[in-house]
Amino acid sequence: MTPASAGSRRIRKAVFPVAGLGTRFLPATKTVPKEMLPIVDRPLIQYAVDEAIEAGCDTLVFVTNRYKHAVADYFDKAYELEQKLERAGKTEQLELVRHVLPEGVRAIFVTQAEALGLGHAVLCAKPVIGDEPFAVLLPDDLIWNRRDGVQGDGALKQMADVSQAANASVIAIQDVPRDKTGSYGIVATEAFDGRQGRITRIVEKPAPDAAPSTLAVVGRYVLSPRIFDLLETTRPGAGGEIQLTDAIQALLAEEPVLAYRFQGTRFDCGTHIGLVEATIRHALDHEILSDQARRMMSEALAEMGVSDSE
Ligand code: G1P
Numbered sequence: 491m492t493p494a495s496a497g498s499r500r501i502r503k504a505v506f507p508v509a510g511l512g513t514r515f516l517p518a519t520k521t522v523p524k525e526m527l528p529i530v531d532r533p534l535i536q537y538a539v540d541e542a543i544e545a546g547c548d549t550l551v552f553v554t555n556r557y558k559h560a561v562a563d564y565f566d567k568a569y570e571l572e573q574k575l576e577r578a579g580k581t582e583q584l585e586l587v588r589h590v591l592p593e594g595v596r597a598i599f600v601t602q603a604e605a606l607g608l609g610h611a612v613l614c615a616k617p618v619i620g621d622e623p624f625a626v627l628l629p630d631d632l633i634w635n636r637r638d639g640v641q642g643d644g645a646l647k648q649m650a651d652v653s654q655a656a657n658a659s660v661i662a663i664q665d666v667p668r669d670k671t672g673s674y675g676i677v678a679t680e681a682f683d684g685r686q687g688r689i690t691r692i693v694e695k696p697a698p699d700a701a702p703s704t705l706a707v708v709g710r711y712v713l714s715p716r717i718f719d720l721l722e723t724t725r726p727g728a729g730g731e732i733q734l735t736d737a738i739q740a741l742l743a744e745e746p747v748l749a750y751r752f753q754g755t756r757f758d759c760g761t762h763i764g765l766v767e768a769t770i771r772h773a774l775d776h777e778i779l780s781d782q783a784r785r786m787m788s789e790a791l792a793e794m795g796v797s798d799s800e
Contacts, residue, residue, distance in 0.1 A: 501650050504542035504625040507611035509555040509602040523558050525629045529768050538629040545646040550597045551618045553611045565597040607731025613721040621715045628709025632768050635754030645710050645752040653712040658746040662710035668698045675707035675735040677749050685751040694728040694735035708756050
């Protein structure tokens with residue numbers, strides 16, 4: 491391993507590629523970026539940001555496009571709103587608005603001039619990241635590790651711990667049905683040791699019969715800065731885009747990269763049904779809404795003639 495490899499050092503910086511057009515959620519995304527779609531009361535991006543902060547990141551790099559101001563506005567200070575809430579004595583709401591980012595955490599915005607793919611988006615963050623391991627979080631993938639009101643470590647925190655201990659890059663994976671391999675990066679690995687296994691191959695969106703396994707990449711990565719050099723020479727791949735997956739495949743020849751089966755549940759909020767599922771599950775487990783949501787859900791199912799066991 492080169493001295494610049496991932497691991498040993500704790501990650502401090504996280505990259506959020508948010509330049510996508512979100513066409514799947516049109517017409518809503520005509521004016522609201524998909525990262526700002528809410529799950530109950532918080533936008534998708536907030537969940538990913540909180541996960542990064544919990545993992546120890548204090549520098550958040552948003553790779554955005556020149557038309558998307560909502561994400562930057564959201565993390566900016568809202569002077570007028572804060573003044574109004576303060577004057578009205580609405581302290582609880584004021585705290586919510588102020589703590590979108592905790593003190594000591596900074597948000598940096600980088601523009602991706604052209605939509606050339608995820609790999610290209612990550613490369614745009616290079617000047618801010620420099621020569622240290624970093625995280626990439628795709629906010630579409632909402633992951634939480636909470637069961638019956640008990641909060642476990644977030645996926646990225648788990649990965650940062652593994653990365654630091656193993657001195658390696660780490661990529662989150664989960665099993666998917668074989669007919670879904672064409673929607674994901676798919677990895678082949680050595681035998682797993684607990685939740686982790688060394689990746690031997692990674693392919694972007696292979697057809698089911700060409701997929702080396704059914705272990706799919708989920709949008710959480712802890713990467714060695716070496717990835718930037720590799721991205722610079724990565725040619726367009728699947729879908730004609732510069733793929734992060736292809737640069738990771740090149741990284742495998744130089745440094746260890748681990749696949750990590752995280753603890754927690756992942757919701758694919760890049761799809762309609764995933765967003766709905768995340769909303770329902772969040773409401774069912776919500777500290778205030780839970781009872782009401784559970785009742786409402788059973789009533790709705792009963793009304794539709796669907797029994798709970800179906
Ligand atoms: C991206 C990655 C893919 C990964 C997926 C996870 O694809 O390119 O390897 O499996 O995120 O959500 P996208 O969903 O942006 O097409």
